[in-house]
């Protein structure tokens with residue numbers, strides 16, 4: 020069966036900054052046809068649970084990679100390097116598994132596909148990891164867009 024990488028919080032793992040999850044029961048529909056593997060770019064980048072919420076200072080994942088913008092925490096801590104490392108490791112992991120399909124949690128500064136977070140406001144845009152995966156020609160989806168696609 021084909022491997023599909025999925026944002027760990029969507030699978031019910033409590034990896035969000037506040038130790039909660041974003042479990043999506045629609046994921047269960049995929050279990051019969053795919054091997055679902057969790058990945059959390061922020062943890063791969065060395066951040067912990069719990070951790071301060073993070074946001075783009077300006078721009079989104081495209082600006083992060085193309086214009087060297089930063090990701091910061093509520094109290095001003097700079098987690099740019101953690102986000103960079105987590106994204107690079109996620110791409111390596113996907114390559115290693117030959118997983119071409121990646122399903123990500125929308126709205127996150129790491130995993131967002133249609134929406135992300137700038138100055139702690141929800142805005143249209145793409146996250147750090149989502150952008151790098153797309154740039155490396157992986158197929159990235161939200162849960163809904165993947166179910167629509169299949």
Ligand code: SF4
Pocket residue numbers: 026027028029034035036058059060061062124127129130
């Ligand atoms: S980085 Fe991605 S997988 Fe990890 S908690 Fe945030 S949205 Fe979920």
